[in-house]
Amino acid sequence: MSTLAIDIGGTKLAAALVDGQSMTARRELPTPASKTPQALQEALRDLLSPLVDQAQRIAVASTGIIHNGVLTAINPANLGGLAHFPLVEFLAEESGLPVTAVNDAQAAAWAEFQVLPDGGDMVFLTVSTGVGGGVVQDGKLLTGSGGLAGHFGHTLADPNGPVCGCGRRGCIEAIASGRAIAAQAKGDLVGLEAKVIFAKAARGDSQAHELVARSAKAIASLIADVRAVTDCGTIVVGGSVGLAEGYLPLVAEYLAQEPEIYRASLRPAHYRHDAGLLGAALLAQGGLQ
Numbered sequence: 049m050s051t052l053a054i055d056i057g058g059t060k061l062a063a064a065l066v067d068g069q070s071m072t073a074r075r076e077l078p079t080p081a082s083k084t085p086q087a088l089q090e091a092l093r094d095l096l097s098p099l100v101d102q103a104q105r106i107a108v109a110s111t112g113i114i115h116n117g118v119l120t121a122i123n124p125a126n127l128g129g130l131a132h133f134p135l136v137e138f139l140a141e142e143s144g145l146p147v148t149a150v151n152d153a154q155a156a157a158w159a160e161f162q163v164l165p166d167g168g169d170m171v172f173l174t175v176s177t178g179v180g181g182g183v184v185q186d187g188k189l190l191t192g193s194g195g196l197a198g199h200f201g202h203t204l205a206d207p208n209g210p211v212c213g214c215g216r217r218g219c220i221e222a223i224a225s226g227r228a229i230a231a232q233a234k235g236d237l238v239g240l241e242a243k244v245i246f247a248k249a250a251r252g253d254s255q256a257h258e259l260v261a262r263s264a265k266a267i268a269s270l271i272a273d274v275r276a277v278t279d280c281g282t283i284v285v286g287g288s289v290g291l292a293e294g295y296l297p298l299v300a301e302y303l304a305q306e307p308e309i310y311r312a313s314l315r316p317a318h319y320r321h322d323a324g325l326l327g328a329a330l331l332a333q334g335g336l337q
């Protein structure tokens with residue numbers, strides 16, 4: 049029985065057919081930026097139309113707080129200003145299939161937990177358009193009573209830092225995320241996306257390197273906080289910024305400067321950019337949600 053898995057991120061939408069752990073027919077589209085839901089509805093229609101006939105259910109991993117099937121953005125700026133979207137209702141009406149939905153980083157945490165060698169407590173962090181997280185403790189995924197559990201991107205990095213799209217000043221996300229790296233650029237880097245800033249950093253641009261280093265330092269400090277709160281042994285990092293060449297080694301360098309008790313074992317996501325898709329499908333197949 050195929051599950052049509054959908055991953056809604058701030059930058060890209062992905063979909064694939066998942067059977068057990070095998071994934072086929074993966075496709076991607078850019079996430080539309082519009083305050084009104086119509087643009088997202090249209091993009092989701094385009095994304096699922098070639099796959100929906102082959103699926104028996106839909107499982108979604110989405111950016112935002114997902115509670116009772118509704119997406120509520122904690123940082124609407126990451127979704128082009130869109131703050132609410134009735135995800136499950138829309139997809140169920142559109143497809144006629146049963147639909148489940150979970151936060152993207154929570155879903156990815158669940159997929160990554162399945163392949164952890166020691167199976168202990170773990171935290172997944174995505175450094176992508178935003179910064180998201182998921183916690184697995186005692187073999188259970190924490191979603192929280194309202195879906196907010198694991199939103200580490202909105203913990204404090206710098207009380208004097210930039211105001212975050214969530215309304216709080218100095219969140220990790222306002223400093224370390226792909227959007228934040230781009231937004232903090234000055235001079236000749238203004239207007240460039242994080243991907244290009246990373247490429248410039250690799251070619252020796254000092255401002256680009258500083259922006260990347262500031263992000264990595266904030267994530268290392270976040271990892272120390274996460275250790276203190278959860279006592280997890282492993283932190284798995286994903287997202288296109290988190291998986292960018294050289295980024296995780298830089299995080300590891302900063303983490304090595306923290307007292308030993310705050311250091312955890314760091315790993316790049318085993319399922320790379322597919323962790324959210326797979327996790328959503330596994331959760332749906334396992335009857336959770």
Ligand code: ADP
Pocket residue numbers: 056057058059060061079175176177178225226227241242243244246287288289292293
């Ligand atoms: P989403 O947030 O939609 O899940 P991604 O995980 O791809 O999507 O994250 C998007 C962010 O990652 C953007 O800010 C983009 O500029 C940045 N990015 C994409 N590719 C790379 C790369 N190779 N190196 C560094 N940053 C990247």
Ligand code: BMX
Pocket residue numbers: 056057058059110111112113120121122123124126127151152153174175176177178179180181199201202221
């Ligand atoms: C934001 C928040 C989280 C999400 C994280 C990573 C919104 C729309 N999203 O902190 O729910 O998990 O970004 O999302 O408020 P991504 O788009 O970078 O994958």
Ligand code: ZN
Pocket residue numbers: 123201202203212213214215216219221222
């Ligand atoms: Zn915030």
